[in-house]
Amino acid sequence: MNRALPLIVVALMILGFATLLLVGVPAAQIWGIEAPAGLKPYTASEQRGRDIYVSEGCVYCHTQQPRSPSQGPDGLRGWGRPSTAADYVYDAPHQLGTMRTGPDLFNVGARLPSQGWQLTHLFDPRAITPQSIMPSYPYLFEFKDRAEAGDVVVPVPADFRPDGKTVVAKREALDLVSYLLSLDHTYPVSHPELRDNGFDHEEGGS
Amino acid sequence: MNITIGTLLAFSFVASMSAMLALIWAISSKQLHVTQEDAKVIFEEGKEPSFDDSTSSRSSSSALEAPALERRYRFLLLFMFGSAAFWLVFGSFFGLIASLKLHLPEFLVSQDVLTFGRMRTMHLNSVAYGFLSLSGVGVAYWVVPAIFKTEARLVKLALVGAILWNVSLFLGVGAIAHGWTDGLEWLEIPWQIDIGLAIAGALLAIPLVVTVRHRHVHHIYVSGWYYLAGLMWFPVLFLLANVPGIHHGAQQATTNWWFAHNVLGLWLTPLGLGAAYYFLPKIIGKPIYSYRLSLIGFWALALFYSQVGMHHLIGGPVPTWVVSLSVVQSVMMIVPVIAVAINQHVLSLGNPWALKESLPFRFIAVGAIMYTLASVQGSMEAIRAINTITHFTHYTVGHAHMGAYAFVAWVLFGAMYYILPRVVGQEWPSRGGIALHFWLVFIGFVIYFVALTIGGWLQGLAMLDPARSFLESMELMKPYLTARSIGGGLMTFGHLVFVYNFIQLWRRSRSYLNSPSVANATTVGRAES
Structure with missing residues (x-):
């Protein structure tokens, strides 16, 4: 260990080896798989909504990757079937998440399909669930004395409306909700081998 | 598919193990010529090494007698440590605000800049790429010349x-504040701004490599x-x-966690x-x-640590084999950890007086x-x-x-206090100030860690129990999240004490730094070189 160059070369080779295994080979397995028949590309509004989801940092409290029934009761909570790599072919950046301060949202469009519910919940989560610790997002809404033509009025309970005004969703809120409602993965599973089946002992894994 | 899994797992495991065995053989047969004598290159030649820490009265050295550093080099160190301290305090406040938001959900919600998802991210980027990276590289700029006696x-x-680096990071954190993000954990800073960080990183790395090339000692000490x-x-x-533009979907998740x-x-x-590895033996x-x-x-760290990232995707939508590979290598990390532990803790715990004497x-x-x-x-x-219990919980945040x-x-x-x-040719104005910093961050961290570890574990158990609603796992966290804010508050207060100590030292040293002999010093003298 008296020479810098061999040390640097070997250190980089080790990283290269790890990169091949953790980045290269999974890419070869996952790239090029076809989207499941039931999965649609995002519409313009859904994509705008997804961009808001990303920029607000929703991923830091919500995952989008239900676990298998052999690992946890995610399916029983209505979060959906265990996801596979095929479910994310239209996603960039990915929003799998690593934290469940709030529930998993992989299937939220199927679980909570009401636009009014979603808008109210974004405006003030405590209007729906008093003990919720989710932030409210008042800046995605406008407050008007009277709704105008074309306005989407949010059905906020009277106690939660500022000065009794009418709460109207801004386009950002409508886009975000259209993204949330697009998260419906009730179609049949595709590429079940492209997920971590390490908890499914009966099926033998793979 | 089964062939891929089996072959790759076996291949990687065998490759790592044979590399380890080759290394053990190389050391035992002296192929690598590393001897216990080499461990002493950090000490002054021909002199019995002794206790060296100027915050103690028993020290053999004194900052007042330290040779003056070349002006530009001194400025570099002060700039790196000073800006690191800025990022530390800046990032701590974001962390504290994010922490408070988790039990006071109506706190600061009027603007998007202040929302939890952004505050938390500004915290992480400020402390990881600001404080830790800048102070870490700053310390390297002290240690590398020292171990090579040049x-x-x-x-x-x-x-x-x-x-x-500072300018780019400032732009990056500002971008996150305004919602412009690449959207991946640890990789939020937009790639356009990352170009600046990459260039800055290269400008910081090249001088150190060049310094190594001009070394006056044959052996490269372990820190090197x-x-x-x-x-x-x-x-x-x-x-x-x-x-x-190349990564997307589940594949991007593997790249994300490989990086993170x-x-x-x-x-x-x-x-x-x-x-x-440098300061423990050096001080004692x-x-x-x-x-x-x-x-x-x-070498075990290099081999095993580089492959552990997929344990962040256990149970997720990536191939089983790559997850299993990371699980195996994560457990193998015990090897380098024990090696480091034996080396460092025998030294520190075997000399308890030094823990008391030197802050x-x-x-x-x-x-x-x-x-x-x-x-x-x-x-x-x-x-x-x-993992099935701790994944997706605050337990991970504590870890x-x-x-x-x-x-x-x-x-x-500790390195900066040494x-x-x-650098400034003056002693710290108050030993008590350093001790206060230590105890605030120590007690704060213990509260932080214990709260999130217990709370996170209970959160995980609740989430796995089909008989309990998800809401229960969230509600039971509230007291633990409150305790975390208290711990985080003490840590932040400790950081303010650190900055106060830093400023006091700098004020004290202004006359010294302006004296003609110091201002015009041309060589980077060191006590031990």
Whole structure:
């Protein structure tokens, strides 16, 4: 260990080896798989909504990757079937998440399909669930004395409306909700081998 | 498919194990010529090493007698440590606000800049890329010339790099505040701004490599291995992960966690271990316990740590084999951790007087112990049976802070407390101020860690119980999240004390720095060179 160059070369080779295994080979397995028949590309509004989801940092409290029934009761909570790599072919950046301060949202469009519910919940989560610790997002809404033509009025309970005004969703809120409602993965599973089946002992894994 | 899994797993495991065996053989048959004598290169030649820490009255050295540093080099160190301190306080406040929001959900919700998802992200980027990276590289700029008994080269280039790093990071954190983000954990800073960070990183790495080339000692001390490798690893990681437009979907998640865990393992850990391997023996005046063991510790870290990232995707939508590979390598991390533990803790725990006598030593030794605890905890957490409980919970947040904060940050605090008096030629105005900093962050961290560890575990158990609603797992966290804010508040207060100490030292040294002999010093003298 008296020479810098061999040390640097070997250190980089080790990283290269790890990169091949953790980045290269999974890419070869996952790239090029076809989207499941039931999965649609995002519409313009859904994509705008997804961009808001990303920029607000929703991923830091919500995952989008239900676990298998052999690992946890995610399916029983209505979060959906265990996801596979095929479910994310239209996603960039990915929003799998690593934290469940709030529930998993992989299937939220199927679980909570009401636009009014979603808008109210974004405006003030405590209007729906008093003990919720989710932030409210008042800046995605406008407050008007009277709704105008074309306005989407949010059905906020009277106690939660500022000065009794009418709460109207801004386009950002409508886009975000259209993204949330697009998260419906009730179609049949595709590429079940492209997920971590390490908890499914009966099926033998793979 | 089964062939792919089996072959790759076996291939990787056999490759790692044979490399380890080859290394053990190479050491035992003296192929690598590392001897216990080499561990003493950090001491002054021909002189019995002794206790060296100017915060103690028993020290053999004094900052007042330290030779004056070349002006530009001194400015570089002060700039790196000063800006690191800025990012520390800046990032701590974001962290504290994010923490408060989790139990006071109506706190600061009127604007998007203030929402939890942005505050938390500004916290992480400020402390990881601001505080830890800048102070870690700053310490490397002290240690590398010291272990090679030469002066730092291309200091001007490094200064340009440090300034560019700060400017780019400021733009990056500002972008996140305004919702412009790449959207991946640890990779939020937009790639357009990342170009600035990449150039700055290169400008900081090149002078250190050039310094190594001009060394006056034959042997590269263990700290040098960690620094050299880390300075090569980070740019590769950073560039590959940030190339826009190629990664997407579940594949992007593997790249994301390959990067994110390697930032800890191959960047922050080398910065922390490199410093600890130098300062622990240097301050105490005794070489590390077994120098050959440090060789195994280093290469095993490289081999195993580089492959652990997929344990963040256990149970997720990526192939089983790659997850299993990371689980195996995470458990194998026990090897380098034990090697480092034997080397460092035998030295620090065998000399308890030094923990009491030297505050920098205390910071570094306790930080090094936290490395062992965090790593063993990390290996446990990667095991499927445990991960299924702790995954997706605040338990992980407690673990992350044990590694990045209690280990890396504390080692760097200690290193800065050792270095700064020698940079400005003055002693710290108050030993009590340093002790106050230590106890605030220590007690704060213990509260933080215990709260999130217990709370996170209960959260995980609740989430796995089909008889309990999800809401229960959220509600039961509230008291633990409140306790975390109290711990975080004490840590933040400790950081303010650190900045106060720093400012007092600097005020005290202004006349010294302006004196003609110091202002015109041309060589980077060192007590031991």
